[in-house]
Amino acid sequence: MTVSLFPSNRDHGVPAAQARRVSDLDRLESMAIHVLREVAATFENPALMFSGGKDSTVLLHLAEKAFWPGPLPFPLLHIDTGHNFPEVIEFRDRIASQFGARLVVRKVEDTIAQGRVAEKRPGQSRNAMQTVTLLDAINELGFDACIGGARRDEEKARAKERVFSFRDECGQWSPREQRPELWHLYNTKIEPGQHMRVFPLSNWTEIDIWRYIAQEGIELPDLYFAHDRRVVRRGDKLLVDSPLTGIEAHEEPETLLVRFRTVGDISCTCPVESAALTPDAIIAETLTSRISERGATRLDDTTSEASMELRKLEGYF
Amino acid sequence: MSVTEPEQIDARERDLLCMVTAGSVDDGKSTLIGRLLLDLDVLPHDQLAAIEQTARRNGHSAPNLAHLTDGLRAERDQGITIDVGYRFFATPNRRFIVADVPGHEQYTRNMVTGASTAELALVLIDARKGMTHQSRRHIFLTRLLGTPSLVVAVNKMDMVDYSETAFAAIKTEMATFCATLGIGEVHFVPVSALKGDNIVHPGGAMPWYRGETILELLEGLDVTSRLGAGPLRMPVQMVSRPQSAEHPDFRGYMGRIESGSIRIGDIIRIQPSGLSSVVTDILAGKTNLPEASYPQSVTLCLADDIDVGRGDLIADAAEPAKVARQIDAMLCWLDDKPLDRGRDYLIKHGTALVRGRFTDLGGTIDIDSLAEAPIGPAPGQNDIFRATIKLQRPVAYDNYGDNRTTGAFVVIDETSNATVAAGMIGVDIP
Ligand SMILES: Nc1nc2c(ncn2[C@@H]2O[C@H](COP(=O)(O)OP(=O)(O)O)[C@@H](O)[C@H]2O)c(=O)[nH]1
Numbered sequence: 226m227t228v229s230l231f232p233s234n235r236d237h238g239v240p241a242a243q244a245r246r247v248s249d250l251d252r253l254e255s256m257a258i259h260v261l262r263e264v265a266a267t268f269e270n271p272a273l274m275f276s277g278g279k280d281s282t283v284l285l286h287l288a289e290k291a292f293w294p295g296p297l298p299f300p301l302l303h304i305d306t307g308h309n310f311p312e313v314i315e316f317r318d319r320i321a322s323q324f325g326a327r328l329v330v331r332k333v334e335d336t337i338a339q340g341r342v343a344e345k346r347p348g349q350s351r352n353a354m355q356t357v358t359l360l361d362a363i364n365e366l367g368f369d370a371c372i373g374g375a376r377r378d379e380e381k382a383r384a385k386e387r388v389f390s391f392r393d394e395c396g397q398w399s400p401r402e403q404r405p406e407l408w409h410l411y412n413t414k415i416e417p418g419q420h421m422r423v424f425p426l427s428n429w430t431e432i433d434i435w436r437y438i439a440q441e442g443i444e445l446p447d448l449y450f451a452h453d454r455r456v457v458r459r460g461d462k463l464l465v466d467s468p469l470t471g472i473e474a475h476e477e478p479e480t481l482l483v484r485f486r487t488v489g490d491i492s493c494t495c496p497v498e499s500a501a502l503t504p505d506a507i508i509a510e511t512l513t514s515r516i517s518e519r520g521a522t523r524l525d526d527t528t529s530e531a532s533m534e535l536r537k538l539e540g541y542f
Numbered sequence: 543m544s545v546t547e548p549e550q551i552d553a554r555e556r557d558l559l560c561m562v563t564a565g566s567v568d569d570g571k572s573t574l575i576g577r578l579l580l581d582l583d584v585l586p587h588d589q590l591a592a593i594e595q596t597a598r599r600n601g602h603s604a605p606n607l608a609h610l611t612d613g614l615r616a617e618r619d620q621g622i623t624i625d626v627g628y629r630f631f632a633t634p635n636r637r638f639i640v641a642d643v644p645g646h647e648q649y650t651r652n653m654v655t656g657a658s659t660a661e662l663a664l665v666l667i668d669a670r671k672g673m674t675h676q677s678r679r680h681i682f683l684t685r686l687l688g689t690p691s692l693v694v695a696v697n698k699m700d701m702v703d704y705s706e707t708a709f710a711a712i713k714t715e716m717a718t719f720c721a722t723l724g725i726g727e728v729h730f731v732p733v734s735a736l737k738g739d740n741i742v743h744p745g746g747a748m749p750w751y752r753g754e755t756i757l758e759l760l761e762g763l764d765v766t767s768r769l770g771a772g773p774l775r776m777p778v779q780m781v782s783r784p785q786s787a788e789h790p791d792f793r794g795y796m797g798r799i800e801s802g803s804i805r806i807g808d809i810i811r812i813q814p815s816g817l818s819s820v821v822t823d824i825l826a827g828k829t830n831l832p833e834a835s836y837p838q839s840v841t842l843c844l845a846d847d848i849d850v851g852r853g854d855l856i857a858d859a860a861e862p863a864k865v866a867r868q869i870d871a872m873l874c875w876l877d878d879k880p881l882d883r884g885r886d887y888l889i890k891h892g893t894a895l896v897r898g899r900f901t902d903l904g905g906t907i908d909i910d911s912l913a914e915a916p917i918g919p920a921p922g923q924n925d926i927f928r929a930t931i932k933l934q935r936p937v938a939y940d941n942y943g944d945n946r947t948t949g950a951f952v953v954i955d956e957t958s959n960a961t962v963a964a965g966m967i968g969v970d971i972p
Binding site for chain 2: 247248249250251252253254255256258259262263265266289290291292293294295296377378384385404405406407408409410412414415416427428430
């Protein structure tokens with residue numbers, strides 16, 4: 226049998242400009258911009274989920290690059306748990322207006338007031354409750370695509386996630402319903418009532434996010450960098466001294482130099498001891514600490530090895 | 543904070559390599575990747591702790607390395623990997639995105655998916671079983687999908703007494719098969735994923751093997767230098783017309799350069815229309831560039847106000863793509879509903895979405911003989927077949943062997959919105 230089954234590669238020289246080495250960050254950035262443009266080109270009413278956290282801030286920065294000199298072709302959507310750090314909310318509002326973006330905020334508090342979810346105990350983490358508020362917001366505002374900053378390296382259930390993740394009429398994620406993603410040919414077709422979650426940072430790691438922040442000089446909330454804070458040590462975790470974290474009477478708060486690796490819900494976001502004041506210092510620390518991001522700083526994911534997956538099935542980010 | 547070794551491993555610029563792993567169920571794919579991560583010493587401590595805890599709970603003495611990559615609960619319960627999962631790791635010289643692909647035959651679609659973006663395929667073979675129908679399938683698919691580099695790991699060598707003869711027999715049979723497919727370069731490595739021989743460290747139990755370890759191959763193979771080679775191809779994603787006070791007349795064409803490079807002053811051709819123009823400006827974010835190349839996402843401005851939109855291809859005017867209303871391709875059917883010849887499908891090719899109908903169907907390819915076998919009533923899931931598709935509008939394309947972007951397409955079923963097939967243009971059987 227002959228070999229003609231497959232045509233051989235034509236012998237083309239490598240383009241001159243490519244003598245310049247293409248770095249891994251260049252490739253990741255270009256893939257993300259490609260995805261953002263596919264969303265803007267194929268959906269009627271997309272939104273970018275923006276919390277003021279580092280991943281969504283990187284996303285916003287990429288979106289500006291993708292559409293420059295045009296305006297951002299979608300509003301920003303924040304699901305406010307009511308448990309946010311005030312500095313992060315301030316940052317969120319300031320950055321949104323700096324980018325000339327329309328910011329839509331929907332509050333978990335309102336969902337609770339409407340009786341759509343119930344708080345089992347005061348100060349309980351609202352991470353899971355956000356799901357209802359988010360799905361309500363998607364319904365109310367008619368978003369057909371929500372762009373999120375989730376990464377595959379964050380957690381095992383996320384490792385299976387598509388770049389374009391299909392959600393049915395109930396907003397649910399079913400691993401078996403996901404479409405195969407071949408090459409970079411994304412199938413963006415959906416029916417009314419369904420929507421797509423889109424993750425342009427799928428193939429980035431935590432270190433990439435920090436390297437990109439350093440490379441591009443992206444501004445972040447101060448919480449990400451070392452600062453003094455009243456905390457309580459419990460086991461190998463630090464808890465913020467706040468009514469939301471359930472500090473008990475016998476626990477003695479102390480002031481430590483800390484930073485946050487994620488800045489979500491106060492009640493379940495733990496800082497780590499650190500003296501890092503710049504992205505580069507954080508990269509150096511992160512590489513030596515060897516504790517994955519969620520393991521170190523989230524209380525709700527360690528309860529069960531599969532808890533993220535359960536939340537995803539219900540329609541979490 | 544002192545800068546320690548991992549800093550050098552993780553924070554600097556390196557090649558980014560997409561890799562696919564393939565093998566039958568239980569050949570040891572998950573174990574091999576787990577072993578690689580473990581011996582590279584790059585695992586987060588809490589992840590190690592989680593699998594150690596699981597091992598203790600189940601009364602096992604050692605943690606199951608496969609659990610480092612097996613993702614979803616459903617599949618942990620069934621004990622198999624059911625979908626493509628992605629892992630990330632870095633070695634001193636490279637970083638990898640690994641598509642971990644389950645091996646069961648009914649999941650060919652996952653293999654095709656993983657291989658479509660892969661620049662390197664790592665195929666596992668169980669040394670006790672030798673080359674199976676499955677292994678042929680995996681090799682065939684990596685070739686079909688044009689994965690540039692191929693490494694074959696003959697695993698579980700510990701269970702065949704690290705026998706050189708056993709390895710040599712598999713290697714010979716496999717090499718012949720690869721040659722038949724026109725695969726020039728294949729690397730064979732005898733390994734034990736469980737014990738760690740020849741994964742990161744040379745296998746002490748196999749002194750007869752002088753070749754490279756898996757890690758040495760992953761790090762050393764020249765994979766990236768040819769990426770993006772070829773004449774300029776940029777599918778247009780969107781037209782930018784801000785019509786703002788600051789940019790009242792700006793008009794730019796947004797897309798990613800899939801191959802080649804472009805400079806200001808270059809003559810380009812818009813395809814399929816065939817109109818030509820000259821590049822006047824290249825924007826990457828807020829930066830104006832004199833030139834750009836694969837894999838950059840850019841916005842191009844042209845000298846003439848010509849009709850260009852999403853779905854068009856911007857190509858090197860001297861070496862444009864082919865344009866046709868009919869394409870001959872090899873397809874892999876992915877959906878559980880078989881092909882319906884009486885219906886139209888949507889073809890997504892580059893940024894174009896075109897209605898098309900299957901006219902001629904060739905036979906399915908028999909993996910063992912590589913011969914074309916007569917097709918049943920219609921191609922079904924996992925069938926690989928040749929077909930001619932008539933399109934409602936012309937498209938600009940290259941042969942898949944020349945360009946993995948402009949030569950590829952997916953088929954979408956309009957009633958279910960499912961992605962039902964993957965196609966590669968101009969890949970034909972003799
Ligand atoms: N003896 C031996 N067992 C292995 C080796 N590699 C994997 N296994 C075992 O083979 C089984 C299947 O491995 P796994 O990695 O889950 O296979 P996968 O289905 O290809 O991902 C597990 O019980 C492993 O411990 C090896 O090199 N030697």
